[in-house]
Amino acid sequence: MGIDAQIDSLERLAALDAEVKDLSVKLEAQRGEYTGLKTAQSALELALAADRISLTEMERTRSELQIDHRNIVQQLDRSRDRIQRSRNERESQAAERELDELRRLQRDRDDELGKMVVLCDQARTGIGDNEFKLLELQEKLSSEEQGTLAQIHQLEADIAGKRSGRAALLANLPSLTGRRYESMHGRGKVPVAHTTDGTCRGCFVQLPPMLFHTLLGRTQFGECPFCHRIIWYTPPVPAAAPVTPAAVTTEIPTEASS
Ligand SMILES: [Zn+2]
Known part of the structure; x- marks a missing residue:
């Protein structure tokens, strides 16, 4: 193999390698974007699952607090009855103390219930937001998935083609x-x-x-x-061919006629 043929092969080899490098960058970008969307999707799904479990637990706590609250209201009624029916100062004072204690409990339950209602509302809003984001992501994925995967496969095929081209060139070189x-x-x-x-x-x-x-x-x-x-x-590329007298003479009539 003469040196000119080798130089030609080396130039084509270097050009192929530059193209493979370029295509590999594009391939990595495509894969990165695709896996990025997929990762975001599964992260959202996990977050939603955890939020739903936590909401269920909070709603259970809220209904337990509501039951507690109703029990306290009934106890308060009984306590007021007892004050009415107390036969002496001692009984009435005891009933008053019980009533105070129950009122304190009722206030505590009210506070807890109020906080729990707010927390449940916040959790439901959060879930709604994440459901919306997931839906958007799924739509984006379903509309782009086919195209992106096709592009990834095309890039992989292009790279494989160029790699086999370079292997053939290499095999022919000394x-x-x-x-x-x-x-x-x-x-x-x-x-x-x-x-x-x-x-x-x-x-x-x-x-x-x-x-x-x-x-x-x-x-x-x-x-x-x-x-x-x-x-x-590599010899210098010859400068643009100088204007020949023939070319000049053919132009003269054109200029004259215009
Ligand atoms: Zn150098």
């Missing part, structure tokens, strides 16, 4: 060149660079004149002493 390329690539670096004017286009450092001189012949690769990329010489 093994030493292939190994040099892969060793750089494996360390997350772009393995190749070219030079046109004596500057490494990979790291933009001026190459030693001797090295540049060797590269000019395009008979062998070099290694940039600074960034260690496989380096070769």
Whole structure:
């Protein structure tokens, strides 16, 4: 395999690797967005389940407090009866003390019940909010899921295609060149660079004149002493073709006629 063919393969290899890197970034972004939505969905579902259990417990406590409250009201009635029916000062004082104690209990129960009613209302509002968020999320997921999964599969297929393309290119390269390329690539670096004017286009450092001189012949690769990329010489792209006298003369009649 001649050096020109190798350079061509290396250029295509580097281009494929750049595309794979680009596609992998897109793939990770797609996967990240998708798993993010899924994670948010299950977090909301868990929160809702916990909130519903807690609401059920609070509602049970509230009804126990209501039963307590009714019992105290009945006891208060009995206590008032006892005051009415007391036969002496001692009995009436005892009944009064009992009545005071029951009134205190009733106030406590009222306070607790009031707090519990507020807590239950807050919990129900919270559950309603989370149910709404979950519904929104489910709608977003169901409308995007198919498209997102299709995009993920497409990206995976594109990446696999480019990987098999690069494997074929690598297999055709002389093994030493292939190994040099892969060793750089494996360390997350772009393995190749070219030079046109004596500057490494990979790291933009001026190459030693001797090295540049060797590269000019395009008979062998070099290694940039600074960034260690496989380096070769690429002749400058010729400037736009100068206007030929023929082109000028064909334009003259047009200009004259206008
Ligand atoms: Zn370099």
